[in-house]
Amino acid sequence: MNAFEITGGIKLKGEITPQGAKNEALQILSAVLLTEKKITISNIPDIKDVNKLIELLGDLGVTIERINKDTYTFEAKNIDLNFFESDAFKSKGGGLRGSIMIVGPLLARFGKAAIPKPGGDKIGRRRLDTHFIGFEKLGAKFVYDNKKAFFNVDATNLQGAYILLDEASVTGTANIVMAAVLAKGTTTIYNAACEPYLQQLCKMLNRMGAKISGIGSNLLTIEGVKVLGGTEHRMLPDMIEIGSFIGMAAMTESEITIKNVCYDELGVIPEVFKKLGIKLERRGDDIYVPSQKHYEIETFIDGSILTIADAPWPGFTPDLLSIVLVVATQAKGNVLIHQKMFESRLFFVDKLIDMGAQIILCDPHRATVNGIDKKYKLRGISMTSPDIRAGVSLLIAALSAEGKSTIYNIEQIERGYQDIDTRLRALGAQIKRVNADAPSH
Numbered sequence: 050m051n052a053f054e055i056t057g058g059i060k061l062k063g064e065i066t067p068q069g070a071k072n073e074a075l076q077i078l079s080a081v082l083l084t085e086k087k088i089t090i091s092n093i094p095d096i097k098d099v100n101k102l103i104e105l106l107g108d109l110g111v112t113i114e115r116i117n118k119d120t121y122t123f124e125a126k127n128i129d130l131n132f133f134e135s136d137a138f139k140s141k142g143g144g145l146r147g148s149i150m151i152v153g154p155l156l157a158r159f160g161k162a163a164i165p166k167p168g169g170d171k172i173g174r175r176r177l178d179t180h181f182i183g184f185e186k187l188g189a190k191f192v193y194d195n196k197k198a199f200f201n202v203d204a205t206n207l208q209g210a211y212i213l214l215d216e217a218s219v220t221g222t223a224n225i226v227m228a229a230v231l232a233k234g235t236t237t238i239y240n241a242a243c244e245p246y247l248q249q250l251c252k253m254l255n256r257m258g259a260k261i262s263g264i265g266s267n268l269l270t271i272e273g274v275k276v277l278g279g280t281e282h283r284m285l286p287d288m289i290e291i292g293s294f295i296g297m298a299a300m301t302e303s304e305i306t307i308k309n310v311c312y313d314e315l316g317v318i319p320e321v322f323k324k325l326g327i328k329l330e331r332r333g334d335d336i337y338v339p340s341q342k343h344y345e346i347e348t349f350i351d352g353s354i355l356t357i358a359d360a361p362w363p364g365f366t367p368d369l370l371s372i373v374l375v376v377a378t379q380a381k382g383n384v385l386i387h388q389k390m391f392e393s394r395l396f397f398v399d400k401l402i403d404m405g406a407q408i409i410l411c412d413p414h415r416a417t418v419n420g421i422d423k424k425y426k427l428r429g430i431s432m433t434s435p436d437i438r439a440g441v442s443l444l445i446a447a448l449s450a451e452g453k454s455t456i457y458n459i460e461q462i463e464r465g466y467q468d469i470d471t472r473l474r475a476l477g478a479q480i481k482r483v484n485a486d487a488p489s490h
């Protein structure tokens with residue numbers, strides 16, 4: 050297993066370009082199964098989760114060609130549905146969260162699909178009801194084999210329907226949209242998630258010949274079509290990486306320009322960092338973060354303590370709350386971090402407390418951060434990365450801390466951040482990859 054050794058307290062400087070969006074990539078790659086025609090996808094991030102899904106598509110029979118570092122073509126002409134029965138499918142399909150999104154397209158095109166219970170971060174309960182209730186509404190039948198932790202779904206003829214989602218699930222909406230585009234008649238999805246990932250997916254499907262309206266809203270109308278064709282698609286820059294870099298710049302007092310961010314697609318993300326007092330400027334399509342020693346958290350208008358909470362889009366994404374939390378530890382002022390969606394995503398604060406941060410974990414969903422205004426630096430420690438975003442938050446804490454830190458289990462970080470050590474070294478960070486397992490206690 051690999052670990053990062055970081056010598057902290059060094060100011061970084063320079064330009065960094067965000068990778069393509071991980072969560073968009075997982076949707077877009079699944080959508081190649083909807084057509085036998087060629088699809089060209091660019092700005093694909095070279096990260097573990099995405100590479101696992103590409104490998105899974107190859108195992109299913111998709112012809113894949115790598116054109117250059119971030120561009121591939123896919124042709125799903127000869128799909129091998131027997132692969133569902135193999136042990137390889139059981140282990141690979143369960144290896145990431147995003148694999149669940151092959152179900153909708155396979156169901157739409159071949160009338161059947163299967164998937165082992167998908168993986169992803171252990172950040173609380175991650176139910177899939179929205180996905181399967183949606184498929185049922187379209188006329189599919191599903192069986193969950195509890196012993197094998199395996200879902201089987203069948204439908205000879207999907208029929209458009211009105212579907213009111215029980216929650217605005219991101220991957221659930223994507224899955225149902227991909228099933229509905231080839232269903233007979235009209236499907237209406239209300240309480241749909243509308244993250245940029247989904248907007249991108251729907252735009253790509255329309256370019257393939259689908260008829261989806263309401264893109265960007267929580268009411269999608271889909272007129273089923275008989276067949277979809279090929280297209281080209283380019284992934285947006287990863288908004289979670291962009292937010293992570295803003296936080297990193299503030300914590301390490303660094304002057305950083307984040308290049309080509311597609312600013313108009315970032316929603317409230319820049320505003321939330323500004324509420325922490327962080328200065329940042331839009332320069333063309335870049336974000337410039339000046340070196341800043343102090344930043345002060347705003348209060349609400351009535352003077353009460355600011356709350357930063359997650360919500361489905363256009364609310365603030367839960368995937369950036371851990372970053373906001375770590376950045377607040379060095380701000381002036383207090384903030385309540387309220388992670389409404391996931392109940393186990395804030396437990397990593399015990400590591401920040403070990404580093405000297407002042408945080409009270411009120412309950413599994415809420416943490417109060419007492420920002421110390423850089424009165425002292427966090428101190429480097431050894432720690433294990435529990436999930437992808439906590440992992441990057443700990444990395445940011447380590448870069449700002451005094452002394453040496455070791456982060457174990459960096460596979461978690463590398464699920465979603467491409468060549469992160471190399472890219473940070475280019476900004477001047479002292480970060481080394483070593484072969485080491487977390488010590489057992």
Ligand SMILES: CC(=O)N[C@H]1[C@@H](OP(=O)(O)OP(=O)(O)OC[C@H]2O[C@@H](n3ccc(=O)[nH]c3=O)[C@H](O)[C@@H]2O)O[C@H](CO)[C@@H](O)[C@@H]1O
Nearest residue numbers: 072075146147174175216217218219220221361367368390
């Ligand atoms: C591969 C992928 O794309 N993963 C993302 C996707 O996961 P994923 O699609 O798995 O997440 P969901 O949107 O289904 O739900 C996330 C969690 O929030 C809860 N929930 C959801 C909607 C809602 O209105 N109320 C509510 O409480 C769900 O019960 C669940 O616990 O979306 C999450 C929420 O943005 C992100 O954290 C993940 O990075």
Ligand SMILES: C=C(OP(=O)(O)O)C(=O)O
Nearest residue numbers: 146147169170368437438
């Ligand atoms: C939770 C995340 O990913 P996944 O849904 O793949 O576990 C994330 O990207 O922050």
